Amino acid sequence: MTEAEVEAKKAQESLQDRLGQVVELLHRHKLVEGLTQRQEGHHQDRVEQLVHRQHLVELQAKLDELHPADVAHLLEALPLEDRLMVWQLVKAERDGDILLEVSDAVRETLIADMDDQELLAAAREMDADALADLAAELPRDMVHELMEGLDAQQRERLRSALSYEEDQVGALMDFAMVTIREDVSLEVVLRYLRRLKELPGHTDKLFVVDYDGVLKGVLPIKRLLVSDPDKTVAQIMAIDPVLFHPDEDAYEAAQAFERYNLVSAPVVDKNGKLIGRLTIDEIVDLIREESESEVLNMAGLREEEDIFASVWKSVRNRWFWLAVNLMTAFVASRVIGLFDDTISELVALAALMPIVAGIGGNSGNQTITMIVRAMALDQLTTGKGNTLRLLRKELSVALINGLVWGGVIGVVAAVLYDSLGLGLVMVSAMTLNLLLAALMGVLIPMTLARLGRDPAMGASVMITAVTDSGGFFIFLGLASLCLM
Amino acid sequence: MTEAEVEAKKAQESLQDRLGQVVELLHRHKLVEGLTQRQEGHHQDRVEQLVHRQHLVELQAKLDELHPADVAHLLEALPLEDRLMVWQLVKAERDGDILLEVSDAVRETLIADMDDQELLAAAREMDADALADLAAELPRDMVHELMEGLDAQQRERLRSALSYEEDQVGALMDFAMVTIREDVSLEVVLRYLRRLKELPGHTDKLFVVDYDGVLKGVLPIKRLLVSDPDKTVAQIMAIDPVLFHPDEDAYEAAQAFERYNLVSAPVVDKNGKLIGRLTIDEIVDLIREESESEVLNMAGLREEEDIFASVWKSVRNRWFWLAVNLMTAFVASRVIGLFDDTISELVALAALMPIVAGIGGNSGNQTITMIVRAMALDQLTTGKGNTLRLLRKELSVALINGLVWGGVIGVVAAVLYDSLGLGLVMVSAMTLNLLLAALMGVLIPMTLARLGRDPAMGASVMITAVTDSGGFFIFLGLASLCLM
Numbered sequence: 031m032t033e034a035e036v037e038a039k040k041a042q043e044s045l046q047d048r049l050g051q052v053v054e055l056l057h058r059h060k061l062v063e064g065l066t067q068r069q070e071g072h073h074q075d076r077v078e079q080l081v082h083r084q085h086l087v088e089l090q091a092k093l094d095e096l097h098p099a100d101v102a103h104l105l106e107a108l109p110l111e112d113r114l115m116v117w118q119l120v121k122a123e124r125d126g127d128i129l130l131e132v133s134d135a136v137r138e139t140l141i142a143d144m145d146d147q148e149l150l151a152a153a154r155e156m157d158a159d160a161l162a163d164l165a166a167e168l169p170r171d172m173v174h175e176l177m178e179g180l181d182a183q184q185r186e187r188l189r190s191a192l193s194y195e196e197d198q199v200g201a202l203m204d205f206a207m208v209t210i211r212e213d214v215s216l217e218v219v220l221r222y223l224r225r226l227k228e229l230p231g232h233t234d235k236l237f238v239v240d241y242d243g244v245l246k247g248v249l250p251i252k253r254l255l256v257s258d259p260d261k262t263v264a265q266i267m268a269i270d271p272v273l274f275h276p277d278e279d280a281y282e283a284a285q286a287f288e289r290y291n292l293v294s295a296p297v298v299d300k301n302g303k304l305i306g307r308l309t310i311d312e313i314v315d316l317i318r319e320e321s322e323s324e325v326l327n328m329a330g331l332r333e334e335e336d337i338f339a340s341v342w343k344s345v346r347n348r349w350f351w352l353a354v355n356l357m358t359a360f361v362a363s364r365v366i367g368l369f370d371d372t373i374s375e376l377v378a379l380a381a382l383m384p385i386v387a388g389i390g391g392n393s394g395n396q397t398i399t400m401i402v403r404a405m406a407l408d409q410l411t412t413g414k415g416n417t418l419r420l421l422r423k424e425l426s427v428a429l430i431n432g433l434v435w436g437g438v439i440g441v442v443a444a445v446l447y448d449s450l451g452l453g454l455v456m457v458s459a460m461t462l463n464l465l466l467a468a469l470m471g472v473l474i475p476m477t478l479a480r481l482g483r484d485p486a487m488g489a490s491v492m493i494t495a496v497t498d499s500g501g502f503f504i505f506l507g508l509a510s511l512c513l514m
Numbered sequence: 515m516t517e518a519e520v521e522a523k524k525a526q527e528s529l530q531d532r533l534g535q536v537v538e539l540l541h542r543h544k545l546v547e548g549l550t551q552r553q554e555g556h557h558q559d560r561v562e563q564l565v566h567r568q569h570l571v572e573l574q575a576k577l578d579e580l581h582p583a584d585v586a587h588l589l590e591a592l593p594l595e596d597r598l599m600v601w602q603l604v605k606a607e608r609d610g611d612i613l614l615e616v617s618d619a620v621r622e623t624l625i626a627d628m629d630d631q632e633l634l635a636a637a638r639e640m641d642a643d644a645l646a647d648l649a650a651e652l653p654r655d656m657v658h659e660l661m662e663g664l665d666a667q668q669r670e671r672l673r674s675a676l677s678y679e680e681d682q683v684g685a686l687m688d689f690a691m692v693t694i695r696e697d698v699s700l701e702v703v704l705r706y707l708r709r710l711k712e713l714p715g716h717t718d719k720l721f722v723v724d725y726d727g728v729l730k731g732v733l734p735i736k737r738l739l740v741s742d743p744d745k746t747v748a749q750i751m752a753i754d755p756v757l758f759h760p761d762e763d764a765y766e767a768a769q770a771f772e773r774y775n776l777v778s779a780p781v782v783d784k785n786g787k788l789i790g791r792l793t794i795d796e797i798v799d800l801i802r803e804e805s806e807s808e809v810l811n812m813a814g815l816r817e818e819e820d821i822f823a824s825v826w827k828s829v830r831n832r833w834f835w836l837a838v839n840l841m842t843a844f845v846a847s848r849v850i851g852l853f854d855d856t857i858s859e860l861v862a863l864a865a866l867m868p869i870v871a872g873i874g875g876n877s878g879n880q881t882i883t884m885i886v887r888a889m890a891l892d893q894l895t896t897g898k899g900n901t902l903r904l905l906r907k908e909l910s911v912a913l914i915n916g917l918v919w920g921g922v923i924g925v926v927a928a929v930l931y932d933s934l935g936l937g938l939v940m941v942s943a944m945t946l947n948l949l950l951a952a953l954m955g956v957l958i959p960m961t962l963a964r965l966g967r968d969p970a971m972g973a974s975v976m977i978t979a980v981t982d983s984g985g986f987f988i989f990l991g992l993a994s995l996c997l998m
Contacts, residue, residue: 099773107893109903229736231775234718251735252713288802289583291715291795293777310794311775314801318772321805322887328812329883330876337888341910348880352873356919359872366865373864380857380864381850384982385843392814392839396832399813403806404821409591419593426825435840498868
C-alpha cells in the first residue's frame with residue numbers, strides 16, 4: 031500500500047469507528063427499534079448494513095425519524111467530535127427543537143459550532159418562551175435582531191419572560207393558552223375547539239377570562255367531556271383553581287404541582303389578568319435540575335458538566351470547591367501543628383487522629399443533609415421549639431454513636447498500642463466530636479435559614495471543616511492533657 | 515393555686531403551644547388562606563380566634579377543608595405528639611387518602627397509632643393500586659382479609675401489582691383507564707364519555723383496544739376535540755404510542771416520560787393486551803424519590819428519615835455507613851502506622867498529611883459523581899473507547915489541579931517549615947494522589963457497571979477510602995524516601 035492508501039484506510043476506519051459508536055448508542059437506547067420493539071429484527075439488519083456501508087445519508091435518514099428529544103439525548107452521549115458530526119447531519123429546520131432539548135453544557139458546544147446565519151434561522155422558528163430559554167446563550171445583537179422580527183405581542187412576551195430570574199415562575203411559563211368566555215355553552219366551546227387546527231400540548235384545562243383578560247376560572251377538559259353540552263361554562267367551571275404569580279418561587283410552584291397532581295395551571299398578574307401558564311413538563315425538568323444541582327453541590331461541582339467537556343472547562347468547573355477545601359484542610363493542618371510536641375512524644379496519635387475527624391465528618395453530614403432536606407421540603411420551621419427538639423434528638427443519637435463506635439475503636443486502639451489511657455482518650459474524643467458534629471449539624475442550617483441564606487449551599491463543606499479541625503483539636507488536646 | 519390547678523394550667527398551656535404550632539404551619543404553607551390568597555384577611559382572624567379559644571372542633575373543621583395532600587404535608591411537618599393529635603382529628607373516611615400521600619416514614623407512625631378496625635375501614639375505600647402501595651406496611655392477615663373483600667377483577671389486579679418489585683413499571687401502574695373500540699365514530703366516543711360520571715385523573719388519551727383487550731392505539735383527547743366527529747377512531751388514533759411492559763425498569767419509564775413529555779401511557783403484557791397505565795403524577799413522585807435516595811446515599815443515610823423520628827430509629831438508619839466509614843478510617847490509620855518512625859523524626863508530616871488525603875477525596879468525589887450521573891442518565895456507555903477517553907481527560911484535569919494547588923500548598927509548606935524538600939514532597943504527593951483519585955474515579959464506576967452492579971451505591975465511600983489510604987501512603991512514603 032502507498033502512504034496515501036494507508037492514510038485513506040485509516041480515515042475510513044476512524045469514520046467506521048465513530049459511526050459504529052453512534053449506532054451502538056442508537057441500539058442501546060432502543061431509539062432505532064422504537065420503544066415498542068415491534069420491528070426490532072427488521073430494523074436491526076438495516077442498521078448493521080448502514081455501518082458497513084458507512085452511509086452518512088442513511089444515518090441522516092435515521093436521525094430524521096427520531097424525536098428531537100432522542101436526537102438531543104444522542105448528542106449528549108457523544109464525544110465532541112462525533113457530536114458535531116451528527117449535529118451537521120440534522121436537518122436545519124429541526125435545529126431549534128433540538129437545541130431546546132439538550133442540556134446547557136451541550137447546547138453551548140452546539141451553538142459554538144453554528145454560524146450566525148444558522149442560529150438566526152433556528153431561532154426564528156421559536157415561540158417567545160422558547161426564545162427566552164435560549165437568549166442567555168445567544169450573542170446580544172442577535173437577540174435584538176430576533177426581537178425586531180417578532181410581532182408586538184410576541185416581543186412583549188419575550189421581554190417579560192427575560193425580565194424574571196431563572197427560579198421564578200415567570201421564566202418558566204409559556205403562552206400557549208386556550209381561553210374562553212364564561213357565558214357561552216359547552217356546545218359552543220366544543221365547536222370553537224374543533225375550529226382550532228390543534229390544541230397546545232398539556233392542555234388539560236381551558237382558561238375562562240372576561241373581556242379584560244382577567245381569569246374567572248378554569249374549565250377542566252375532563253368536566254367538559256362528561257357534562258351536558260347545553261350547560262354554560264359558568265355553570266361547570268372551577269372558580270378557585272390553583273394559580274401562580276410570575277414573581278413566585280418556581281420551586282414552590284413545583285411543590286404545588288406535585289401536591290395537587292396538576293398538569294397545567296394559570297399564571298396571573300397582580301390584577302388577576304391571565305398572562306401565561308405553567309405545565310408539568312417544565313416542572314419535571316425543574317425538579318430534575320433541582321436535585322441535580324443538589325447532588326453536584328454536595329460533590330463540589332459548580333454546575334452540570336458535559337461529560338465530554340474539554341479539560342480546561344472541567345478545571346474551571348471544579349476549582350472553586352477544591353480551593354475552599356484546600357483552605358479548610360490548611361486550617362485543620364495548623365490545628366495539628368499546635369500539638370507538634372505531643373505527637374512527637376506519642377506518634378500513635380498521628381495514626382489515630384484521622385479516625386476521630388473522619389467519623390465526625392460522616393456523622394455531621396448525616397445530620398445536616400437530613401435537616402437541609404426537611405427545610406427544602408418546607409417540613410421544618412426555624413422556630414425555637416423545633417431547634418431545641420432537634421438538638422435534643424441529634425445530641426442523643428450522637429451520644430449513643432459516640433459511645434458505641436468510640437468504644438469499639440477505643441478497645442482496638444488500647445489493645446493495639448497496649449495503652450488503656452489511649453483507648454479512653456479515643457472514646458472520649460470520638461464522643462465529643464460526634465456531639466460537636468450534631469450541634470453544628472443542627473445550628474448551621476438553622477442559622478443560615480434564619481439569616482435568610484440558602485442552607486444547602488456549602489453546608490457540607492462547613493460541617494466537614496468544623497469536624498476536622500474540631501476533631502483534631504479535641505483528640506490531641508485530650509491526649510496532651512491526659513497522656514503527657 | 516392548688517397543685518391540681520397548676521397541673522391543669524400547664525396542660526392547657528401545652529395544648530395552646532401545640533395548637534399554636536399547628537396554626538403557624540397552616541399559615542406558613544398558606545393552607546388556611548388557600549393558594550389564591552383572596553380571603554386572607556377574613557380567614558386569618560378566624561384562625562387567631564381559634565388559637566385563643568383552643569377549639570379543637572374548629573381546627574377539625576379547618577382540617578376538613580384541606581386537600582388530603584395538604585393534611586399529609588402538615589402531618590409530616592409536626593413532631594410525633596402533635597402529629598398524632600391532628601391525625602385523631604381527621605375524619606375517618608379521609609384516612610385512606612391521607613395515608614397514601616404521606617412519606618413512608620411518617621405513614622409508619624400513623625399506622626402504628628390506628629387500631630385494626632380503623633385500618634380496615636380506611637383500606638376498604640381504596641382501589642387495587644392504592645392498596646398495593648400500602649400493603650407492605652399492613653399486617654399480613656389484614657391484607658388477606660382485604661383481598662377477600664374485593665371483587666374478582668380487583669383482587670386479580672391487587673395480586674398482580676403486589677407481584678412486581680418496587681422499581682418496576684408494574685408496581686407503579688394504576689387501572690383507571692377509559693377504553694374504546696376503533697370502529698366507532700368520534701361522535702359515539704363523545705356520547706360515551708358523557709355517560710360516564712367522571713373521567714379518571716390525568717386522562718389525556720383514551721386507549722383503543724380490540725375485543726380481546728389488545729391495544730390497537732391511543733386516541734389523544736387533544737385530537738378528539740379538534741377532529742370532525744364523523745370520523746372513526748381508527749382514522750385519527752395514534753397507532754404507535756410509547757408504551758411500557760410491567761416488568762420494565764420504572765426509572766427508564768420515567769426517562770421516557772420526561773423525554774416525550776407524556777401525561778399518561780399504556781402498560782401492556784407480552785401479548786400486547788392492555789393491563790394498566792402509568793401517569794405523570796406517579797412518575798414525578800418516582801423522580802423525587804430517586805433524587806432523594808441519591809442525596810441520602812451520598813450522605814450515608816440508608817433511607818428517608820422522618821425528621822421527628824425517635825432517637826433509636828435514627829441510630830438504626832445511620833449506623834451502617836458509620837460502621838463502613840469506621841473500617842475505612844481504620845485501614846487509613848494502619849497505613850499511617852507503617853510510617854511511625856518517619857513521623858517521629860519529622861513531626862510536620864503529621865500536620866500536612868490530612869491536606870493531601872482531603873484534597874484527593876474532594877477531587878475524586880467530583881470525578882465519580884459526574885460519571886455516576888452520566889451513567890444514570892444513560893449518557894455513558896462502558897465501552898473501552900469511552901473509558902480511555904474519560905481517563906485521558908480526568909488524568910489531565912488531575913495533573914493541572916495537582917500542579918497548581920499542590921504548588922500553592924507546597925510553597926506554603928516550604929516557607930512554614932523552612933524546608934524546600936518538604937515543599938517538593940508536598941507537590942509531588944498532591945499530584946500523585948489527585949492522579950490516583952482520577953484513575954479510581956473513572957475505573958470504580960465503570961467496573962461496577964460492567965459487572966452489572968449499581969455504580970451509585972457506595973461509590974463515594976470507596977473513592978474516599980482509596981484517596982485517604984493512598985494519600986497517606988504516597989505522602990509518607992515519598993517523605994521517608996526523600997527526606998530521611
